[in-house]
Amino acid sequence: MGYEPAPDFGTPASTAKEQVTLTIDGRAVTVPAGTSVMRAAAEAGGSIPKLCATDNVKSFGSCRLCLVEIEGARGTPASCTTPVGEGMVVKTQTPRLEKLRKGVMELYISDHPLDCLTCSANGDCELQDQAAAVGLRDVRYGYENANHLAQPTDNSNPYFHYDPSKCIVCSRCVRACAEVQGTFALTIDGRGFASMVSAGQKEDDFLSSECVSCGACVQACPTATLQEKSVKEIGLPERAVVTTCAYCGVGCTFRAEMRGEQLVRMVPYKDGKANRGHSCVKGRFAYGYANHQDRITSPMIRDSIHDPWREVSWEEALGFAASKVQAIKAEHGAMALGGITSSRCTNEETFLVQKLIRSVFGANNVDTCARVCHSPTGYGLKTTFGTSAGTQDFDSVMQTDVALVIGANPTDGHPVFASRLKKRLREGAKLIVIDPRRIDLVRTPHVEASYHLPLQPGTNVAVLTAMAHVIVTEGLVDRAYIEERCEIDAYEDWARFVSDERHSPEVLEAVTRVPAADLREAARLYATGGNAAIYYGLGVTEHSQGSSTVMAIANLAMCTGNVGRPGVGVNPLRGQNNVQGACDMGSFPHELPGYRHLSDGETRALFEKDWGVSLDPNPGLRINNMLDAAVDGTFKAIYIQGEDILQSDPNTRHVADGLAAMDCVIVHDLFLNETANYAHVFLPGSTFLEKNGTFTNAERRIQPVRKVMEPANGMEDWQVTQSLANALGAEWSYTHPSEILDEIARLTGSFAGVSWDMLQKRGSVQWPVNEKYPDGSPVMHMNGFVRGKGLFVVTDYVPTDEKTGPRFPLLLTTGRILSQYNVGAQTRRTANTVWHPEDLLEMHPVDAENRGLKDGDWARLASRTGETTLRVTVTDRVAPGVVYTTFHHPATQANVVTTDYSDWATNCPEYKVTAVQVSPSNGPTDWQETYESWSEKSRRIAPEPMEPAE
Amino acid sequence: MKDTHAALVRMANQIARNFVAIGHDRAVLATADHIDSFWDPRMKAGIFAGDRSSLDPIAAAAIDHLQQHGDPGPQTRATEFAKKGDLHNSDAG
């Protein structure tokens, strides 16, 4: 599409069902009750001048530019604050209105610099547009009076500026920060003429204030006051392409606004069904990594990991990789080969990688980074409900009365969802937080959790079973629901189990450290507070009982009748953008796309026929088992797409040993990541801006990713995989990801109705999409569980083998923060580092004092597996006995200390519990230093060979 | 090899422990089924061949069962659903 700013209807849409008909400038218009006159006019194709109204926030009625005349009404009401009425007759253009508007506009302009021609918003400024719209030609008030023109610009935020001289004090920014983002960082300071927008306290600038750089205020600002710096640098966009964020599982859609081949800005797309026009700092601003100098764009090879890299042609690199893989296959068999798909890549790319491994390599040794995050969700939800996915769409939260957030930190991990949740909480919904740490949601402006249960890390199952105990023994279950919807025998078994006194909150308090009285109250609130929804994250899955915890969550939801309608449900918050999709696409070693086990002959036959190969019916190896097998000498070659297992997987040394033992490691990525230190072949990847395909977000929403620029490496990632397959003798000939999507739809029932064309028309769709649900499925299990009756599963609390003791008395748990993403490969290469230059160790004041540690001190963090150093931050967010850190920076090597304990059912690593000791230190450990120098050495790229002299 | 075997034993014991609550006999079959559904052949061969003295009783019985009788068939909903594979009606779950 060419460039047109996103349409703005002035006020938010009304969700009322009842319709109202009125007449605007002689035309009959029908809209839902509660719509403003301004929006009704805009929907009918007209436009009433406005300044203080924008459709992301509620109307405010301050600028008085949007006046209209209404038959029978006195005066000239503001159309943005006047709701439509049946039979209303509205005039939007009359001589009287024109005169009034001109007067208003004149006042605004008289205090505004008239440097339009040189202003970066020239051509994209509502003040300019509205001045033209009201026909303002000259201004009667001069600049000689008091004005704001000399105010200095605040450039502290790396991505946008605040130039108060251009501010018209419409407060759209203030309202956006409050209503849309829920941060309340901005206020209008002062009164009357002296009033101006201010971030935080007097001494604050944007960077030091509470601002989280979501960009909502920038989007709302009608002038160049708050504006992306990139607009000033590059110029106004000329075209816009709608695409999907490649960071987290919320899956926000954006308009990528382009000038030539340059991305000017990412503007949240108002019709995006996951984000409804909102965004966070990552998707909105942190895309600079795409052009970072570290990005590798030509293929490289080397014989040994001790050699420097050699840049070669695609043909040579692919030929080199293929000959290595073939030689290994000839000598050791297909079982020595495998690969890893990425939750960051598209569905089509992931599908191709597993197809390559199963049908060309000939092995089922394919796994995905979802192994280390949400594999227990797959196991747990499939066992209890019959589907490996969350039950709701994000909109559902607006009908929730009680939200239970466990093991998730939405304001950091899933910020745009967190903003929706906070909005609902401000409307009066109740909140229960179960987390070892006092996450921000527990208390933020205008939101306070009813209960925060600060459990001991590793005791999720005990806490949830204790909640079930309360619900069952106090008779709070929804018996009718259970009888109708669930297997009654299994329920009775389970109810007997949880009713046992040993599962009471009072008895379990000894292990969970959660005050029994709070736990009882929280359980009662969940069971009786109306629509109750559970949201959970990696604090649930990344435990030795991850799968059991997911099942315990499902049990709670079923026994209270909280599955199968809007407002309730069980909602895994997925970490990476395409975790759901990567799992759907057959990335696990035991199953084909659509979660169908390899032992099922019929499913195999379907794929064998389509692919023209025969498939091994046995499950393959999981990541950790591939590494074990490598050390044992039975696993030799791996193709890793878009994943840095050395940094993201537990027990770094174990990963390093496994990789070092392999003969052929092929890394396909944007950067020479940590894993690439052990690679023989490096295939450069493309960014989400450089390719077509689809991502599936945490609500099962399949959304298009659209190419806005040519791949810097010359190929989209699916093309690279196809070339590798063809170098190995396959004859794939996909010319566009839509053809891969067709293959997925053909082979996978839940995607049967999905096609590229359909997505172009519909924007997005939530699976299952098939004959039964042609329009997709926002809420699952509406008329009974997918697999018939819901199943209650007895979840016995089995303490982890990782125990504290005199040598390692503290429990380490890990997490992430807002501005950084996962291992940080992308966000560390953007200005987001101003918010998080290094990983810090959070420690309770008592524990810190016992060890003589102060804020900012270097500390040695040691576990049974290894040790690292990082700086300490002293805070009572964590309980005594618990320490916390993030893993965004390779220098920290937080996973040097994590163990290889894992979930019993899926081997999802137990990142969330490691027994550690912390002591003062002078700086980096030997391992960090040795690793640093080895890593530098292994990243060397040989200089171009000199042309031989004639 | 030794470390790998120890890892397999740990995995098997952990699976067994999480089924204890459903009673001994069902737990043996569920453990056997779980291992058969998710382990690669070399892992199964590894645990068959190695020392079983550190296996918990349920895990040991499960390994015996697997070796003598093979896959006991789906015992838990997770494996049952996956193994049934109703093709075109799949809910991807």
Ligand code: SF4
């Ligand atoms: S960027 Fe977001 S958080 Fe910061 S002031 Fe603007 S709306 Fe508020």
Ligand code: SF4
């Ligand atoms: S900064 Fe922009 S949005 Fe905020 S009050 Fe000023 S003009 Fe309005």
Ligand code: SF4
């Ligand atoms: S990182 Fe997540 S919340 Fe932020 S813009 Fe991207 S999808 Fe949205």
Ligand code: FES
């Ligand atoms: S737009 Fe209605 S009063 Fe400002």
